Amino acid sequence: MKNQESWVNVAFLLLIPLLILAGYKASLDPGRAAAPPGAGASPRLSAFIGAGPGSAQAAVAAANAGGPILAAYAGDSPPQAAASDPLEPLPLYIQSGTYAQAGGSSQREAIATLEQLGDNRYRLYAAVHLSGVDTVELDAAFIVDGQTVAFQDDAYRELSLTLGDDSITIDYPANAFGDPEADLRGTYYLRSAPSDESPFLRALYDSIQLSGTMRQGQLVIHTYPLGPDERWLLLEARDSEGGGTANPPSLVRYRPHTGQFAPIPWEKALETLRLQDASEAMIYEITHKRYADRYRDVLEDRATREMPENAPLSEQEAFYIATGEHSVTRTEQLRDEPAAAGSRYIQEIDSSDEATVVVHLYELVEDGEEGHTATVDWLEVDRLTGRVSSMFEA
Known part of the structure; x- marks a missing residue:
């Protein structure tokens, strides 16, 4: 009886590593009936799991599973996968x-x-x-x-x-x-x-x-x-x-x-x-996006009025590109903040020649009986290209 119990114990000890090995092999089997990674997530979200890098949505898919998707490759080429893995397209959100x-x-x-x-x-x-x-x-x-x-x-x-x-x-x-x-x-x-x-x-x-x-x-x-x-x-x-x-x-x-x-x-x-x-x-x-946009506005306006596109900018056109103010060459605005009561913000053309128009942006500061001028910027507008440069730029 004692010998029989010993053989049972030995058999049990030999069985343990076999069970462990069998479990490991089953975990590698793609056809195994256990729940796949991401189980419990919505079908749409599961499509993203394991996608890896390759597009912006891969990083935030878990937070953005809703909305319509289109199965298409992100970028110019599909994501790389191991030779034994099926190549699946990465879902894309159709952005209105x-x-x-x-x-x-x-x-x-x-x-x-x-x-x-x-x-x-x-x-x-x-x-x-x-x-x-x-x-x-x-x-x-x-x-x-x-x-x-x-x-x-x-x-x-x-x-x-x-x-x-x-x-x-x-x-x-x-x-x-x-x-x-x-x-x-x-x-x-x-x-x-x-x-x-x-x-x-x-x-x-x-x-x-x-x-x-x-x-x-x-x-x-x-x-x-x-x-x-x-x-x-x-x-x-x-x-x-x-x-x-x-x-x-x-x-x-x-x-x-x-x-x-x-x-x-x-x-x-x-x-x-x-x-x-x-x-x-x-x-x-x-x-210089805002200046570039205003220059395009000027060219579009010229095309509408059938004016030459390559003619030098007028002073009014140059002033608009620099300030955003139409059809003028000077503006003055009263400051309404309590700490700046009586002060005025002024934009005006300071000088011009055949090549450039110079616009002075400054403030007339009222600080009691005597006031002073505080320059904000000097902007030079090229009359042929519409490009604006600040005299304060490095």
Whole structure:
């Protein structure tokens, strides 16, 4: 009896490592009936689990499982996987909003809007603005069915639409739609959206620590591609009353293949852009956006009035570019703060010649019986290029 108990104990000890080994092999079996990683999450969220890097939404998918998705590869190539693993597409959120091609000018700007009409139903509207005149090219409704975009109108059967994290790409055979000068083909980048529901916007806004109502359609995003693997995003706060901008803009360096956002301090923007071999035109556009926009306004106004575009700027046009004030060369505003009672803020043309117009921005400070002048800035406007430089800039 004693020998029998000894054999039972030995057999039990030998059985333990066999059980452990069997459990380990079962854990490696993809067909095992146990719950997969992410069990308990919604089906939409489970599609993101294990996706890894490759787009902005991978980092914030757990917080943004809702909303429509389209199975498509993020970026220019699908995510890498082991040879034995099935290659699955990374789901993309279909972001409603306004999109624009990069490098728009007063002569030509391509704009597209993407609107959700209902469950899996959308509308794509795209137009080219030529010298301030809208040239409508397509207005197409489509349905998303799994990985397929199906346009409802047979007229658009040759139209191709590719959706990315922050972009849409329109393609079709040459001359298939309208005037060749109003060609709509190309990539459009997200400019504005009604909310921050998409993973891309959530990650972008988190990177600059944006909070509150500014996340709800209050920002304009200007995209500047710098090579295939990098984009620069300039975020401006929209002024709900005047349609202009308020608060300092934010500059973010975005790498779409890794989904990384890197905010750039404004004082380092010029230096960083030059280190990245950005063109001088791009550098000026980013660092002097409000002046560049006003110069485009002037050129668009000239085109509307059939005036020569390359003629030197008038003093009034130069003053508008520098200050935003139309049809004048001087403004004066009474300061209404209690501490500045009686003081006046003045903008006026100080001097001009054939090449430049110099605008003086200053304050007449009332501090008792004697007042004094406090200069805010001197702005020099090039009458041929519209570029503005501050005499206080380094």
